[in-house]
Amino acid sequence: MSITKTYDPKIAEEKWYAHWLEKGYFNSVPDDREPFTVVIPPPNVTGVLHMGHMLNNTIQDVLIRRARMQGKNACWVPGTDHASIATEAKVVQKLKSEGLNKTDLTRDEFLSHAFEWKDKHGGIILEQLKKLGASCDWDRTQFTMDEDYSESVFDVFVDLFNKGKIYRGVRMVNWDPDALTAVSDEEVLHKEVNSKLFYVRYKVEDTQDEWITVATTRPETIFGDTAICVNPKDDRYKNLHGKRIHVPLTDRTIPVVTDEYVDVEFGTGCLKITPAHDINDYEIGVKHNLDNINVFNDNGTLNAYGLHYEGVDRFEVRKGIEKELNEKGYLIKVEDHQNKVGYSERTNAVIEPKLSLQWFVNMKELAEPALENVMNGKIQFHPSKFKNTYRHWMENIKDWCISRQLWWGHRIPAFYYGKGTNDFVVAKSIDEAVKFASEKLGKSVQTEDLRQDEDVLDTWFSSWLWPISVFDGLTKPNNNEIKYYYPTNDLVTAPEIMFFWVARMIMAGYEYLDELPFKNVYFTGIVRDKLGRKMSKSLGNSPDPIDLIHKFGADGVRVGVLISSPAGNDLPFDTSQCEQGRNFSNKIWNAFRLISSWEVKDIEQPSSSAIAIEWFTNKFQKTLAELNELYDNYKISEALMVSYKLVWDDFCSWYLEIIKPGYQHPIDRKTLEQSITIFNDILKVLHPFMPFVTEEIWHQLSDQNEDLVVSCWPQVSGFDAHLLTSFSGAADIVSSIRNIRKQQNIGGKVKLELYYSGKYSGSREFTSMIRKMANLSVFEATVEKIGNSNGFIVDGIQFYVPFGDAVDVKAERTKLEQELDYSKGFLVSVQKKLGNERFVNSAPATVVENEKKKQADTLLKISLIEEKLSNLN
RNA sequence: GGGCUAUUAACUCAGUUGGUUUAGAGUGUCACCUUGACAGGGUGGAAGUCACUGGUUCGAAUCCAGUAUAGCCCA
Numbered sequence: 001m002s003i004t005k006t007y008d009p010k011i012a013e014e015k016w017y018a019h020w021l022e023k024g025y026f027n028s029v030p031d032d033r034e035p036f037t038v039v040i041p042p043p044n045v046t047g048v049l050h051m052g053h054m055l056n057n058t059i060q061d062v063l064i065r066r067a068r069m070q071g072k073n074a075c076w077v078p079g080t081d082h083a084s085i086a087t088e089a090k091v092v093q094k095l096k097s098e099g100l101n102k103t104d105l106t107r108d109e110f111l112s113h114a115f116e117w118k119d120k121h122g123g124i125i126l127e128q129l130k131k132l133g134a135s136c137d138w139d140r141t142q143f144t145m146d147e148d149y150s151e152s153v154f155d156v157f158v159d160l161f162n163k164g165k166i167y168r169g170v171r172m173v174n175w176d177p178d179a180l181t182a183v184s185d186e187e188v189l190h191k192e193v194n195s196k197l198f199y200v201r202y203k204v205e206d207t208q209d210e211w212i213t214v215a216t217t218r219p220e221t222i223f224g225d226t227a228i229c230v231n232p233k234d235d236r237y238k239n240l241h242g243k244r245i246h247v248p249l250t251d252r253t254i255p256v257v258t259d260e261y262v263d264v265e266f267g268t269g270c271l272k273i274t275p276a277h278d279i280n281d282y283e284i285g286v287k288h289n290l291d292n293i294n295v296f297n298d299n300g301t302l303n304a305y306g307l308h309y310e311g312v313d314r315f316e317v318r319k320g321i322e323k324e325l326n327e328k329g330y331l332i333k334v335e336d337h338q339n340k341v342g343y344s345e346r347t348n349a350v351i352e353p354k355l356s357l358q359w360f361v362n363m364k365e366l367a368e369p370a371l372e373n374v375m376n377g378k379i380q381f382h383p384s385k386f387k388n389t390y391r392h393w394m395e396n397i398k399d400w401c402i403s404r405q406l407w408w409g410h411r412i413p414a415f416y417y418g419k420g421t422n423d424f425v426v427a428k429s430i431d432e433a434v435k436f437a438s439e440k441l442g443k444s445v446q447t448e449d450l451r452q453d454e455d456v457l458d459t460w461f462s463s464w465l466w467p468i469s470v471f472d473g474l475t476k477p478n479n480n481e482i483k484y485y486y487p488t489n490d491l492v493t494a495p496e497i498m499f500f501w502v503a504r505m506i507m508a509g510y511e512y513l514d515e516l517p518f519k520n521v522y523f524t525g526i527v528r529d530k531l532g533r534k535m536s537k538s539l540g541n542s543p544d545p546i547d548l549i550h551k552f553g554a555d556g557v558r559v560g561v562l563i564s565s566p567a568g569n570d571l572p573f574d575t576s577q578c579e580q581g582r583n584f585s586n587k588i589w590n591a592f593r594l595i596s597s598w599e600v601k602d603i604e605q606p607s608s609s610a611i612a613i614e615w616f617t618n619k620f621q622k623t624l625a626e627l628n629e630l631y632d633n634y635k636i637s638e639a640l641m642v643s644y645k646l647v648w649d650d651f652c653s654w655y656l657e658i659i660k661p662g663y664q665h666p667i668d669r670k671t672l673e674q675s676i677t678i679f680n681d682i683l684k685v686l687h688p689f690m691p692f693v694t695e696e697i698w699h700q701l702s703d704q705n706e707d708l709v710v711s712c713w714p715q716v717s718g719f720d721a722h723l724l725t726s727f728s729g730a731a732d733i734v735s736s737i738r739n740i741r742k743q744q745n746i747g748g749k750v751k752l753e754l755y756y757s758g759k760y761s762g763s764r765e766f767t768s769m770i771r772k773m774a775n776l777s778v779f780e781a782t783v784e785k786i787g788n789s790n791g792f793i794v795d796g797i798q799f800y801v802p803f804g805d806a807v808d809v810k811a812e813r814t815k816l817e818q819e820l821d822y823s824k825g826f827l828v829s830v831q832k833k834l835g836n837e838r839f840v841n842s843a844p845a846t847v848v849e850n851e852k853k854k855q856a857d858t859l860l861k862i863s864l865i866e867e868k869l870s871n872l873n
Numbered sequence: 874g875g876g877c878u879a880u881u882a883a884c885u886c887a888g889u890u891g892g893u894u895u896a897g898a899g900u901g902u903c904a905c906c907u908u909g910a911c912a913g914g915g916u917g918g919a920a921g922u923c924a925c926u927g928g929u930u931c932g933a934a935u936c937c938a939g940u941a942u943a944g945c946c947c948a
Contacts, residue, residue, distance in 0.1 A: 003910095005911075006911075006912060006913095190947090190948085340948090385877080385879090386877095386878095388876085388877050388878080389877060389878085389945080389946060389947095392876060392877070392946075392947075393946075393947075396947080495946090496945095498946095526945095563885085563899075563900090564884095564885045564886065564899085564900090565885095569885095569886080570944085571885095574884090576900080576901090577885090577900085580899085580900070582912090583912085583913080586912075586913085587910095587911060588911095589910090589911075590910040590911035590914090591911085592910085593910050593911075594910035594911085595910085597910070633889095635887095637886085638886090638887070641886090641887090641899065644899080645898080645899085652910090652911085652914095653915080656910085657915095663909060664909095735916085735917090738915095738916055739916080741906095742904095742906090742916060742917055742918095745905085747906075748906075748907090748915090748916090825895065826894075826895065828895095829895060833892095833932075836931055836932085837931085838930095838932090839931040839932065840931080841931075842931050842932090843892070843931065843932075846892090847893090847932090848892095850892080850893060851892090853893090854893085854894080
């Protein structure tokens with residue numbers, strides 16, 4: 001049976017994923033083993049896989065697969081998030097394309113459309129994750145709006161309300177006029193934009209012709225002005241204190257107030273105050289007891305206060321009012337101006353600050369343990385630089401607005417029985433609400449007397465419970481699963497959602513289980529394109545991950561995304577990295593193909609093979625120890641690179657070349673068997689990165705009782721450092737001879753002679769290997785100096801390769817002179833150090849010793865080169 | 874405006890508590906080789922004032938200060 005020349009991922013991937021599922025390897029139930037738990041950052045239920053997911057989930061899978069092989073009870077819980085605002089926006093859009101407006105539907109009608117959409121598109125992303133090889137326990141798949149899950153959300157709401165940590169209040173919120181909802185501070189993106197600064201004059205009351213000029217970027221809000229504010233220290237305006245001012249285009253007058261807040265330098269030093277439409281104005285308004293005039297409708301058009309602009313969008317009004325102010329002589333001038341404007345992350349609408357009645361969580365107490373336990377290292381951040389950002393946010397935390405004016409999500413479990421601010425009860429169900437309301441009112445209340453709050457909860461108010469609720473930790477406290485799997489081990493996520501999600505999960509963990517939710521947080525970077533732009537659907541610069549998998553194989557893509565993405569660093573992604581990954585798959589495949597192609601015979605094992613096996617076994621042990629350490633420090637990218645080099649350089653370029661029998665010659669049984677053992681160990685350490693190709697080779701290479709996915713991670717047993725050093729000395733000799741062949745244009749098939757002077761012992765055990773790899777006919781000591789030869793020095797031993805017919809003395813001389821220059825320069829730097837008395841006196845003895853040894857070695861080397869040069873003619 | 878982080882080869886990154894080399898790797902690039910495991914492989918080479926300026930030290934890519942540039946977070 002011939003093996004294909006290249007690895008074909010398609011067949012292996014389908015076959016093995018199905019097999020793993022069938023065997024239930026990814027399923028976990030609590031047992032005696034140590035648990036290793038990861039909860040997936042639940043993607044949007046209607047989302048599709050993008051490169052960010054690829055990176056994130058590949059890392060999780062690598063961690064989970066390794067833990068599984070280490071004999072831990074690995075449990076990776078998948079699921080999806082209802083993502084209220086994003087999903088609702090999609091559904092609204094879809095309905096619009098069918099000619100349906102959300103406003104024409106009842107809540108129930110809308111929700112049935114939404115669920116229909118969810119059932120159709122929901123979970124696509126989970127299917128895509130399977131293509132990537134994700135070894136999640138699919139039986140545990142959860143959705144944040146599942147019944148049990150929702151119950152825990154309501155439980156928490158009720159509990160926090162009863163503890164006084166949830167309250168209802170009028171606050172300035174970020175209003176998204178497109179989505180018609182409040183959004184949290186974190187969902188607002190501030191962008192620098194070019195705008196205009198309008199200088200508008202206001203007439204002072206009871207004067208003939210006295211005016212003051214106000215600079216504003218938002219002239220459409222003058223209908224909401226309720227004061228003019230100046231700095232009390234500003235001499236220019238002292239005469240205005242206590243006066244009243246006419247608001248242009250209206251018949252209203254407003255007071256002049258003074259406040260230090262006003263920047264004397266900015267604009268005219270005269271500020272119009274519109275408390276309903278600016279957070280700073282609002283605060284001044286509260287301080288000076290000013291009215292709030294809201295001039296906007298929820299959709300961003302002006303209301304009746306806007307007079308003849310009623311019903312017109314605010315940006316249209318801005319244009320119109322500029323014209324009108326100008327015509328009526330109020331507009332003094334217009335300047336170009338740069339300022340920052342908030343945009344909705346979801347709809348990209350310009351956010352309007354708006355006063356409204358919303359639900360809030362008081363964060364102060366919740367934040368305390370969450371901050372403390374990250375700072376003291378109980379919860380580790382990788383990389384740790386994110387601790388600073390985290391601390392900064394947690395120390396300045398603000399209350400969390402959790403109500404959203406949407407329908408898709410967990411409806412706020414507050415039930416109103418009257419119009420008063422406090423005429424409501426909070427309860428898990430309508431039945432409970434009836435009971436509580438009856439108690440509160442002291443009379444019987446019926447279901448139909450109660451009206452549930454129209455709003456839903458912020459999505460993060462459900463996902464902050466994710467690590468607890470996927471194990472029913474709130475609805476069934478102290479159940480076996482929560483006790484066994486919680487706290488989870490590693491969380492892999494993007495730094496962008498550190499506050500939305502990570503911080504809040506930590507808070508929920510301490511509030512509800514008095515325990516951290518996870519021990520380690522691995523922050524991935526942002527996946528960017530070649531131009532450094534974030535990969536996003538809207539830019540259209542993101543390749544479809546599934547296409548990539550078709551082209552390069554899942555293993556190739558996994559390697560591609562991991563190869564250059566250290567924790568916390570952005571990943572500048574290019575498909576050439578997947579190509580590298582695919583080539584790596586092929587390299588491994590061909591190593592397998594080579595070994596399989598050999599005919600076995602019961603012949604004697606060559607000593608070069610015996611030593612190669614000994615060397616590689618030690619090399620593998622050394623690398624394994626390195627790998628384990630890199631994993632422990634979450635240096636996944638580096639671990640991959642170390643594995644890559646182990647396979648490509650050590651295994652393929654050295655080991656296999658050493659043991660490879662001559663063309664059409666058989667191999668001895670012992671070497672073949674030991675090589676298979678070695679290869680199997682390599683497959684094990686590669687498996688977390690490249691699950692499919694390794695499983696495929698594992699089964700084809702030798703008979704196996706078990707599958708690689710559940711095999712044991714190799715044991716660390718130590719290594720012989722001396723042997724490894726000797727090998728690299730031997731490898732240096734081989735390289736040097738290859739170099740000579742290259743310089744002298746001597747083909748690889750021409751046998752060469754190699755002589756050495758002095759005591760050569762360093763790499764003695766590798767003599768046979770050197771003879772084979774360098775293709776030598778002679779390798780022995782000599783007492784005479786050999787003049788006409790190429791030479792090199794390894795470990796202080798002079799080696800000679802006598803010239804054949806083709807002699808290039810000149811080239812040899814040049815080479816030696818270069819080497820001499822370098823060595824002399826090096827000697828100078830070493831001697832400079834040693835000549836410095838203060839160095840010799842203050843540096844540690846070992847360091848000084850080392851410098852002395854360097855000096856001696858270099859002196860020897862220089863004398864050897866000089867001697868060589870003088871012998872050359 | 875405030876805070877954080879970074880700046881090492883063409884690109885992407887290592888460089889552990891300052892001291893195994895006049896700084897390493899992968900990719901790319903260049904030269905040569907290759908009917909023979911490898912949509913390629915092998916061998917070898919070139920390529921860096923470690924952003925800049927000072928300081929601490931016997932010794933700085935590494936520690937400190939300042940400057941410049943970039944990114945992120947917050948307002």
